[in-house]
Amino acid sequence: MNMNRRTTLRGCGGALMALPCLDLMAETADSEDPMRMVCVGLNFGLVPQLFFPKQTGENYELTDRLKPLAEVRDKFTVFSGLDHGVNAQGGHGGVHAFLSGVLSKNSAGMPEANISVDQKAAQVVGSKNRFASLQFASGNDPNNMLSWSASGVSIPPISDPQRIFSLLFQKTDPALRDQRQQALAAQKSILDLVKNDADLLTKRVGARDRRKLDRYFETVRSVERKIAKSNQWLDKPKASVDYQMPDAAGGLPFIERVPLYYDLMELALETDSTRILSLGLADIGANFGGFSISRGYHQLTHHGKVPEYITELSIIEQFHMEQLARFLKKLASRQDVNGLSLLDNTMVLFGSGMGNASSHSNKNLPLILAGGGFKHGAHRSHFKDESRKLSTEAGRLFVSMLKRFNPEIDQFGTARGTLDGLEVNG
């Protein structure tokens, strides 16, 4: 009998399987090729009729939504017919599986839970930079958590641009640094102490409890690694950038804050502070986010095909596309260490775990992949059967992306194999 996915899990003790050792993984990546990944996720998707091109291939006509990207047309691919199928169904409750293909509630049996593609990539390249990865979001939307760790928890994103800026670029006060060092040392000794308790319990309890304690030990080891890394970076000065952050940026309306997130992502990549980023764009916040619209974003996605609502919704969606275009152009204009553009070394995935908000469908996700050294410039349909709308696992796109980080990765989540037709530049 074939050794299928589920037997594999069972054999390895399911969720208790050890995480891959980060340092070892890092060495397998090519240090000459600074590959990066940015994932941007919208919570309400995009109106499909206005997003997906009618024609496939290279000569497709840009749709309304894609028009802002005209200048970088050859730098991205637009996909249709990709989604996570039944594994991420659940309307708004399915959106958080955008980058993992696995609902959080179904993550327990997976070897790396519902790990998201950005975190998988961070396992490979994360150890090289000050931040293994960073997560930003325009607001705290539980339905639009993008990044999920290998232990199945969502990684809390940062929303205040000022905080992001400080984290990345503000110099650490020497006194604070000493304090921080002491705190880290204290934490390290605490972990040494509590392992004794875990040992003591392990001897006393039954097998099922022991599995819980194994997990505890693993977590302790993981935190120890993090502490060691933090210590290591404490002495190295942060990168300097020439960027003027507006005052009280956290209180700015959505329409003014979103460009800041993109700017900060570009700076974080350019300074190599991190190689892995995710940005959740969800809540437009108070006062309609500064858009001239008359209803909430969510309300507008329930447009019921009423033209006025779609028109207002388009104002927001077009903004998203314009901001993406601005980001891609900026990346394309920066040269990276290996002589290529920053965009060539950065794969930017843009899309949503929502396929069509109006019907709460998580199928046929709007997806764009830009940069990252792939051959672009086309609309690729991955419907296996156009008439029945049978889609292909979006996870295969993620496998294609991850392969650039570690050629040995050939499956991700529930998907196996790369996406047909997506080739790397020679």
Added chain:
Amino acid sequence: MNWQIKSLNLSVVAILGYFAQWYGMTNYHPRGKQSHGVIFWRQCINLTLMVWLSLLTTNSKSHASNDLIDPEVTKYLRHYCYGCHGENLQKGDRRFDSIPPRISVGDDAIDLLEEVLDAINRGDMPPREKSVVQPTGEETRTVVAVLTQLLVDLNQASASQTTVMRRLNRFEYVNTMRDLLGLNREYFDVTSDFPVDATEHGFDNNGEALILSDYQLQRYLEVAKSAIDAATFFGVDQPISQSWSYRGVDFNGVSAYQRAPVTWRLIVDEDYLEIGHGQPSERHPNFVKSFARDGGVPNEGWYLITLKAAAANRIDHGYQHQEFDRFTKEKLKLALWIAPDAALLEKNAADQRRLVKVWDLPDGEPEELTQRVWLEKGAIPFVSWTNGISPKGNIRRVAERYHPEVIRATQTQLDAAALGDTQAKTLVDQLKENEGNALLSEVYRGPRVRIWEMKIEGPDVEQWPPQSHQILYGRSTEEAVLDTEQTLQKFARRAFRQPIEEHEIEHYVDFTEQRIELGESIGEAIKLSMAAMLTSPRFLYLDEGNDEENSKLNSYELASRLSYFLWSSMPDAQLVNAAESGKLTTLDQIESHVLRMLNDERSEAFVEHFTDTWLGINTLGSMPPDPKAFEDYYRNRLEDLFKKETRLYFSELLQTNHSILDLIQSDYTFVNDTLAAHYGIDGVKGERFRKVTLEPKHRRGGLLGQGSVLTLSANGIETSPIVRGVWVLEKLLGTPPPAPPADVPAIEPDTRGTTSVRDQLAKHRTVEACSDCHSRIDPVGFALEFYDPIGAFRESYPMRGQKGILIDGSGRLPSGESFTNEGDLKQLLIQRKDRVTQALTEKLMTYATGRTMNFQDQGEINAIASGVAESGYGLRDLIIAVTKSSVFATR
């Protein structure tokens, strides 16, 4: 598997198709077993699968178990699958002819069958190719039903019947830290940035589901140290109580008459502060400038806040404006808030501010209003007009109508004029004439809140050192006098909730002494060891002994089970003493503790958290109502009021041992003036919540009449009969329907026409695959269509600003009973009172033990339920019965 059950299961397959969109709300899908984590649909099926099908017709649960694979399955595989996955060909490395006829827990073939089911459900297999023989729809449905049932049974059979070591969830962690360290929970909520706890059927205390992540452990490390620091007062002198007194002029207002009132926060005659409007999100706090500049209160502790305030022009303003209408019925309300530090007074920084009190203001002459509050160091009290009118253009509209002579051009108009907009230019020129006229603030006489004085006195030191310090170290604030070992021993006993042998904490004692030898102060060294204990698995996990040796809880474990059930916190000294002296053994002894615990205010934790997780009240806010369409929701703080109503209601049942059938229907509820207005109940005045008697015309009563339930079962934009129907089946009857089958295409709603939700659903119910399940779900939801997405009663659907189609709340249950509205439906639910009681019993047992109940537990659940039914359905009786059950006393 007998045929009757199998035929019932045929309908399992016939799960809805077309409108996955109605499912699109969060939290609809019942959470299922997570052991395999792959198949969406099968996971969503739980123990109750087979029962819900007979829902509303039968009153008890049944269980079937068999390990024989139905010949229908084998026949199907042989006919349609073996060709590619059999002896001759093994496409995709799959071979089905080797699946044995009998199957049991642990067999590899289970995985294969799951894959088969997945593939059939997805519609991927058999492939629709000309060369492949296709099964009939009927055949496929049968096989899916049979396979689903088989896998559910196997899953059940492998499910554990004991608890597993479980991590404290966020709620329990906060409460435990508060009690362990003697801290004040009012401000001690350090878990806001903890990862969200995983849930199982809504409950977040399931030992299997609760996992530990490195983020979580890092936060534990950080929080432990700072919490211990906050509890410790070595070398700190008793703070001197102080008093600060401020007048209106000291607030952050602008002087009246000096400039056009943009903020409408005016200081009048240097005498009082006038607040001219509220803000839905309290964006702009009204506070004393110098107090904030000086950094708030210098010491934490209890403070007395006194305000001298009144309302002006509540009714006699002479303006006709919709925003003012509410004040004919209700008083102007003043809210007292706490900003934990000055930065949180910034506009928009509302997240961590605490609302501590709302007063109804007297009209005219000011009165003194006082409130005792806990203030952390640096905290700043501030006020707002909580039911104040919204400033968004409303005041200007009043001015345009009643005081046109004071209108000046707005900045936008000036800008437009400067850019050459002729229309704007004309307007600006016209308005220039008003430049010399009075300002709006001089002539405006709309309702206002006036503040004459604010006094802050404290801290009120009841004991020194504070309780927290005394609990940890005794009465002395001298660290040198401490006995390291004794201090740690005492702390460990409480933190680990068990008696502690000397050798068990040896490593902590050694560690502390080493640090002292290295020059650290005794206090710092002890604190670090305590922080370590708070990161230990012995603190973070509930340890219930070795289940392989003995699954009965010892008395300490039982004490913890009781305290985490009823208080969501550690056992108190009385419980521990009882455990220690062997007085927590007999059922009478247990009962007397339960009664004591329910009478203790800590049992509010049970009321809050059980209703939160059972009913999903904690999901309120996850799909926030549209700020425009449902402005009232924000302006009237409805979310808070809804929660309060449900908690008071449940608490009433608990404290008075009222019948749990009141959860379905009753003639009372708890409201204040604002909530009463939302519900259309007249004659309720003031902010205070009180019990009111409901009349039939109010169309309320029971949980299904409460705003909390009606809002959480909508998506903030529109209602869905499906979501509400599923909510009733799952929460009240304990029989959640299975999830829809995979890959059914969604239909996009079209609201341009005049079709109602009801019509759209009716159309789709004619689809055979959908009809069986939806004929059970939809009718229940139809009866609740009388309530809009924020629980307000309605007779018709909104139609883009106009009156739309009339609501039709009628329906027919599969059992044949018809109803015309929610009142009838509640009657029909009451007729299923046994099922309702069993369902609640099961929910309570799940919550009390931290594990999913399985079919072996059903006997005891049913026995408890029928016992409680005999004694009159009292909630208190039910809880006592749960704590005296053998399920409760074992792992």
